[in-house]
Amino acid sequence: MRKYSKSSNGKLEWEEAKDIALRIKKISRAVEMEWIDVSRIYCYRSKNSKSRAYARIWGFNRIWQLALKQPPAYIIEVLSEKYDKLSERKKDEILIHELAHIPKNFSGALIPHTRKGKGSFHDKLKKMIYVYYNSRK
Numbered sequence: 001m002r003k004y005s006k007s008s009n010g011k012l013e014w015e016e017a018k019d020i021a022l023r024i025k026k027i028s029r030a031v032e033m034e035w036i037d038v039s040r041i042y043c044y045r046s047k048n049s050k051s052r053a054y055a056r057i058w059g060f061n062r063i064w065q066l067a068l069k070q071p072p073a074y075i076i077e078v079l080s081e082k083y084d085k086l087s088e089r090k091k092d093e094i095l096i097h098e099l100a101h102i103p104k105n106f107s108g109a110l111i112p113h114t115r116k117g118k119g120s121f122h123d124k125l126k127k128m129i130y131v132y133y134n135s136r137k
Helices: 018-030 062-068 088-099 121-135
Strands: 013-016 041-047 055-059 074-079
Touching: 018 041, 018 074, 018 088, 018 121, 055 088, 074 088, 088 121
Parallel strands: 041 074
Antiparallel strands: 013 041, 055 074
């Protein structure tokens, strides 16, 4: 994997992250996320982001799908300055978190954090993490 040197201009930069794509495939299989089409998830590593996040997911909204005549897709971006320093376990948990934002209809939309009650995002996330670590034993 290419290491970054400090950019003199500090502009946000992206590069394709094939290592993240492989990790996404492994995780989606282990957690049995049959609704996820891994061929339609694109992974990038960014640098020089001012965000406090470790990773982000970007959905391909319906209006863009119609205008560009493309099927639903998602982009998972990891912010290299923060994500790359983490333990392997924490990296997996962050990617599981991003995948949990993808709805079961794989529409290009995103599930927010704010759902309450039985369908709580955080409850769903905890269950996915539990299944992932127990599938590896």
